[in-house]
Amino acid sequence: MLIVGEKINTSRKTVREAVEKRDAAFIKKLAQLQSTAGAHYIDINCGTFINQEEEIIAWLAEVIQDEMDLPLCIDSPNPRAIEAGLRAHRKGQPMVNSISGETARYNAILPLIIEYGCKIVVLCMDDSGIPEDAGSRVTIAAKVIEGLKENGTSENNIYIDPLIQPISTSTENALCAVQTIGMLKESYPGIHGICGLSNISYGLPERKLLNQAFLVMSMAGGMDSVILDPEDTHLMSLLFATETLLNRDPWCGTYIKAYREGRIVKT
Amino acid sequence: MLIVGEKINTSRKTVREAVEKRDAAFIKKLAQLQSTAGAHYIDINCGTFINQEEEIIAWLAEVIQDEMDLPLCIDSPNPRAIEAGLRAHRKGQPMVNSISGETARYNAILPLIIEYGCKIVVLCMDDSGIPEDAGSRVTIAAKVIEGLKENGTSENNIYIDPLIQPISTSTENALCAVQTIGMLKESYPGIHGICGLSNISYGLPERKLLNQAFLVMSMAGGMDSVILDPEDTHLMSLLFATETLLNRDPWCGTYIKAYREGRIVKT
Numbered sequence A, B: 001m002l003i004v005g006e007k008i009n010t011s012r013k014t015v016r017e018a019v020e021k022r023d024a025a026f027i028k029k030l031a032q033l034q035s036t037a038g039a040h041y042i043d044i045n046c047g048t049f050i051n052q053e054e055e056i057i058a059w060l061a062e063v064i065q066d067e068m069d070l071p072l073c074i075d076s077p078n079p080r081a082i083e084a085g086l087r088a089h090r091k092g093q094p095m096v097n098s099i100s101g102e103t104a105r106y107n108a109i110l111p112l113i114i115e116y117g118c119k120i121v122v123l124c125m126d127d128s129g130i131p132e133d134a135g136s137r138v139t140i141a142a143k144v145i146e147g148l149k150e151n152g153t154s155e156n157n158i159y160i161d162p163l164i165q166p167i168s169t170s171t172e173n174a175l176c177a178v179q180t181i182g183m184l185k186e187s188y189p190g191i192h193g194i195c196g197l198s199n200i201s202y203g204l205p206e207r208k209l210l211n212q213a214f215l216v217m218s219m220a221g222g223m224d225s226v227i228l229d230p231e232d233t234h235l236m237s238l239l240f241a242t243e244t245l246l247n248r249d250p251w252c253g254t255y256i257k258a259y260r261e262g263r264i265v266k267t
Helices: A013-020 A024-037 A051-065 A079-088 A103-116 A132-150 A173-187 A206-221 A233-243 A250-260 B013-020 B024-037 B051-066 B081-090 B103-116 B136-151 B174-189 B207-220 B233-245 B250-260
Strands: A002-005 A041-044 A072-075 A094-103 A117-127 A160-161 A225-228 B001-006 B043-044 B072-075 B095-101 B121-128 B157-160 B225-228
Touching: A002 A024, A013 A024, A013 A051, A013 B051, A024 A041, A024 A051, A041 A051, A041 B043, A051 A072, A051 A079, A051 A225, A072 A079, A072 A103, A079 A103, A094 A132, A094 A160, A103 A117, A117 A132, A132 A160, A132 A173, A160 A173, A160 B103, A160 B250, A173 A206, A206 A225, A206 B233, A233 A250, A233 B024, A233 B072, A233 B095, A233 B207, B001 B024, B013 B024, B013 B051, B024 B043, B024 B051, B043 B051, B051 B081, B072 B081, B081 B103, B095 B103, B095 B157, B103 B121, B103 B136, B136 B157, B136 B174, B174 B207, B207 B233, B233 B250
Parallel strands: A002 A041, A002 A225, A041 A072, A072 A094, A094 A117, A117 A160, B001 B043, B001 B225, B043 B072, B072 B095, B095 B121, B121 B157
Antiparallel strands: none
């Protein structure tokens, strides 16, 4: 399971304030905590700084990579900000979140993916928006996957985000997301499924419980990457447990190690 | 999701003592608590009383049905005990746990299922024991299903228990159980999947966490019935959450009602 730590996002007040003060120590600590908690990639998103996004994303990349060796997930819809982040990236293979079937976005971001050899998150939407059903999301994603492959991106570098919409607006939304990944993996066995979890529970009480159940359910359905807060011990414990149940943890070794390190919640 | 409350089992010390004293009030209360917590069937198992099982199972059935209208799950490998329980059963459709592909057991229990029109739990094992792989469990179960159907039992009354073995002995065991149900439902769409959860985590730390993840994962894979402690609020909360995520809870109505009744854990 590939874990992308989501916490360095300027939509969070403490991060915004740290960025405004260029408080490198705060950013480094947040990256380090996520790394210790199990993140494989550190997401950086400063989309709230509309006119400074290029400068700030490069600053975040520099600061974090001064501190540690984890690669970064450059998270922006803005091609110029993505390019600035990629230029500053120097440790391992960068991930970009995201490309989509939207014409302008696709055309602007594809050359960057080729140039920098990134892992790339593909959103299942196009110029008409987000389709309601899994079949239409698959059609959009397949077109983008074919385009990426024609331009030299291997399936192993492609991460499909089916786009998680709240079950409070339609109780079909969770299954729709999971089915989208399942259908695409049948055609493209090398690709990955990725998503953020928390949108699924928007508008409902005890959201964390729903997010927990959705994590397990989507992993069982083929989601093999996730964007989350790795410091959420309960969520991470369920992730370890589910990996073991899905036969991805020989001899239950990772689960038992996590338990011995005090990383499994008391139940 | 059909919920079978597992607590009236004389392998539990308090239940054994209550039965020894013929403490009807204790048994009634245990049944009532499980009913209030959401059980649809009350399991009765007094297998530890080897020479008195017939008498005690009938006593348990009488006592519980004096108190409430829920039907019972007569839980025994002993055909005479099952018959005693069925004779005493008078509210709704009884469930019997279990028949299997073992020749003697099959031949002794089949006539009871026919005579009493029961719901029947089918264990995926035969005279050679429990097979290691899903394919062989499917073969055994299919033979029993065919026999039951030829004798007038509809698929809707058949509950397949794939038999849950600990992942500590083989990390394939959870997937094996879920795959057995998935494969059988392809051939027999009307049947149900049922299991107890707790054996999956035997030998590992923080068993409840693993049981929770296995509940969600098996529900996502087609398990639509479960034998559990309905007073385990965390497990039941995840069950409600997963039902909603699997689009089996229109407008999230059951989940929201459970929350308002204080039956969803704080996370």
